[in-house]
Amino acid sequence: MIEFHLDGRSGVSPYLQLVQQVRRALRLGLLAEGDQLPTVKDVVGQLAINPNTVLKAYRELEHDGLVAARPGVGTFVTRTLTDDTLAAHAALRLSLQRWLTKAREAGLDEESIEALFLTTFRTAREDIA
DSSP states (O other): OOOOOOOTTSOSOHHHHHHHHHHHHHHTTSSOTTOBOOOHHHHHHHHOOOHHHHHHHHHHHHHTTSEEEETTTEEEEOOOOOOGGGGGHHHHHHHHHHHHHHHHHTTOOHHHHHHHHHHHHHHHHHHHO
16 A cells, blocks of 8 residues: 655645655556555544545546545545556666665765756756657
8 A cells, every 4th residue: 555755845735746646656556456545534644634635636536537436435546557667667676776875875865866866867858858
């Protein structure tokens, strides 16, 4: 089951962070068709946020056809976002974990690692386009 977290420094609204986390889990194969999302009550208790925030996120996911609410039962995944690249994820994740270890050994803190990765990612994306 997915465990949500919120980053108050991200500038992204809490409901959208929940949506993004579910979408990432669906893309990475961490959530599969039929899996149940945490109940609104559980998410509210875990994150100390307004129930309407969770409901808004779940409604958006439902509108996108990714989940379906079953009244009195819960919210369930109806389709994933995985594709043919899923098989390559394990090897790439291992390479990325090694890179992260090297970055930490070089003395970079979490913010520096994130900044370096995002800048490099964006530059590489611009080079492709």
